[in-house]
Amino acid sequence: MVKVTYVAHDGTRTELDGDPGDSVMSLAIAQGIDGIVGECGGSMMCATCHCYVDEDWAETAGPRMDGEEDMLESAACEVTERSRLSCQIKLTEALDGLVVHLPEEQV
Amino acid sequence: MSSGHVVIVGAGQGGLQAAMSLRQEGHEGPITLVGGEPGLPYQRPPLSKAYLKTGEAEKLALRPESFFETKAITLRPGTWVDAIDRAAQQLRIGSETLDYDTLILATGTRNLRPPIPGVERALDLRTLEDARTLRAALDQPRRIAVIGGGFIGLEFAAVAAGLGHHVSIAEAAPRLMARAVSPAMSERFRALHEGLGTELHLGNGVTEVTERGLLLADSVEVHADLVLLAAGVRPNVELAQQAGLEVDNGVVVDAMLRTADPQIFALGDCAAFPEAVSGRRVRLESVQAATDHARSIAKTIVKGDVAPYAAVPWFWSDQHDFKLQIAGLAAPSDESVALDDGAVLRFRGDRLTAVETINNAKIHMKARRLLGGDAVPARDTLLQRNYDLTAA
Numbered sequence: 087m088v089k090v091t092y093v094a095h096d097g098t099r100t101e102l103d104g105d106p107g108d109s110v111m112s113l114a115i116a117q118g119i120d121g122i123v124g125e126c127g128g129s130m131m132c133a134t135c136h137c138y139v140d141e142d143w144a145e146t147a148g149p150r151m152d153g154e155e156d157m158l159e160s161a162a163c164e165v166t167e168r169s170r171l172s173c174q175i176k177l178t179e180a181l182d183g184l185v186v187h188l189p190e191e192q193v
Numbered sequence: 194m195s196s197g198h199v200v201i202v203g204a205g206q207g208g209l210q211a212a213m214s215l216r217q218e219g220h221e222g223p224i225t226l227v228g229g230e231p232g233l234p235y236q237r238p239p240l241s242k243a244y245l246k247t248g249e250a251e252k253l254a255l256r257p258e259s260f261f262e263t264k265a266i267t268l269r270p271g272t273w274v275d276a277i278d279r280a281a282q283q284l285r286i287g288s289e290t291l292d293y294d295t296l297i298l299a300t301g302t303r304n305l306r307p308p309i310p311g312v313e314r315a316l317d318l319r320t321l322e323d324a325r326t327l328r329a330a331l332d333q334p335r336r337i338a339v340i341g342g343g344f345i346g347l348e349f350a351a352v353a354a355g356l357g358h359h360v361s362i363a364e365a366a367p368r369l370m371a372r373a374v375s376p377a378m379s380e381r382f383r384a385l386h387e388g389l390g391t392e393l394h395l396g397n398g399v400t401e402v403t404e405r406g407l408l409l410a411d412s413v414e415v416h417a418d419l420v421l422l423a424a425g426v427r428p429n430v431e432l433a434q435q436a437g438l439e440v441d442n443g444v445v446v447d448a449m450l451r452t453a454d455p456q457i458f459a460l461g462d463c464a465a466f467p468e469a470v471s472g473r474r475v476r477l478e479s480v481q482a483a484t485d486h487a488r489s490i491a492k493t494i495v496k497g498d499v500a501p502y503a504a505v506p507w508f509w510s511d512q513h514d515f516k517l518q519i520a521g522l523a524a525p526s527d528e529s530v531a532l533d534d535g536a537v538l539r540f541r542g543d544r545l546t547a548v549e550t551i552n553n554a555k556i557h558m559k560a561r562r563l564l565g566g567d568a569v570p571a572r573d574t575l576l577q578r579n580y581d582l583t584a585a
Binding site: 126131 | 236238252254255256257260263480484507511552554555557558561562
């Protein structure tokens with residue numbers, strides 16, 4: 087089990103248990119987290135699973151994948167250095183406890 | 194405010210998005226989502242890609258069951274609507290009737306089954322059930338023949354070849370994905386698939402599906418113990434047609450995605466709508482059209498006729514290690530300019546209509562933004578910049 091905490095734009099925190107190999111996006115979708123849309127199903131064709139990795143986890147979550155940066159340019163909300171596409175963050179044991187913050191809008 | 198009962202016929206990605214967007218826009222009335230297939234609404238794109246490899250059906254659900262309760266969306270899977278009574282604003286479902294204030298048709302498509310002798314021997318790849326059957330058949334080494342060299346046939350072929358099966362493709366058109374991409378792009382995918390060991394029969398239609406495989410127009414026989422039919426789809430328009438709504442390669446809608454009946458909208462694969470730029474009537478088979486249509490219709494229902502539909506179309510196809518991305522919409526006759534970096538720009542006269550790329554998200558996204566902007570640069574302007582979209 088890998089624990090992930092999603093912090094909605096209004097501050098609401100939801101803690102979910104994922105399996106290694108899940109993505110931060112797919113776990114959110116499977117559990118019905120509102121702030122993540124994931125329209126293309128993780129094919130890196132949209133930017134509707136935008137999240138901000140919590141400062142404490144930025145390093146462990148790793149750098150952006152190839153092409154991720156280009157997709158993020160079309161995100162609905164401000165893109166910061168913590169911005170990631172949550173479909174590209176794959177859960178590992180090392181990410182147990184991960185905290186991500188969700189933007190106000192995805193579309 | 195909108196407080197009426199919205200009924201959505203079709204629980205694919207577009208139908209579900211319409212329900213979600215209605216709630217997001219603040220629709221307070223009941224929403225019923227009626228789907229013909231069993232189970233929760235699911236993603237179709239992975240059926241010809243990841244699912245064939247992993248078989249993880251549970252990963253396909255678009256939203257969990259609890260979501261529908263939370264959002265007060267009544268999901269009725271495995272339910273077929275028999276007729277629309279427009280005068281009574283009612284659907285007939287078997288012996289039951291269901292009243293609606295607003296109706297959204299999101300009925301999608303079904304596989305086109307051409308009248309080829311023996312075609313009943315061929316499998317389909319459209320629903321999760323189809324994909325399950327197909328995946329189960331891949332449990333032993335096969336000689337596979339695919340009828341149709343479009344997105345679905347090629348995505349399946351790439352996966353099957355990668356799993357070690359022997360694959361042949363028969364395509365009646367002289368090149369792959371002829372409806373969707375430029376000749377230059379078709380050529381690159383021909384080389385990709387041939388490199389994977391796939392046998393291509395182009396410009397060679399299938400005249401019969403036999404016990405031994407395919408018989409082609411030029412009398413060549415393709416041996417196969419598994420045949421996939423991927424020769425395109427037909428929009429599900431019968432409900433609309435029987436209700437007296439106009440149908441022309443899809444349920445005809447206006448720029449607000451509304452049929453001639455003001456209470457009835459249509460979206461996604463089943464809708465024939467006016468393309469914003471050219472005004473020509475098109476029907477698109479894509480996640481993008483389904484979800485963008487859905488959002489637009491939800492907004493119209495809740496807020497009134499604010500803005501006509503004008504989203505830039507985009508498409509993708511994953512085949513082996515090529516991710517094909519298309520921004521915009523080109524007609525097959527549009528001119529092509531192939532650039533050194535691999536991108537292909539399509540033009541109709543002076544106007545940029547589409548940009549095709551492989552594994553180049555930067556150019557793809559740039560093209561999506563350019564085509565969606567107020568001032569799409571003219572061909573001469575682009576030429577002066579050496580067709581460098583990033584400079585535009």
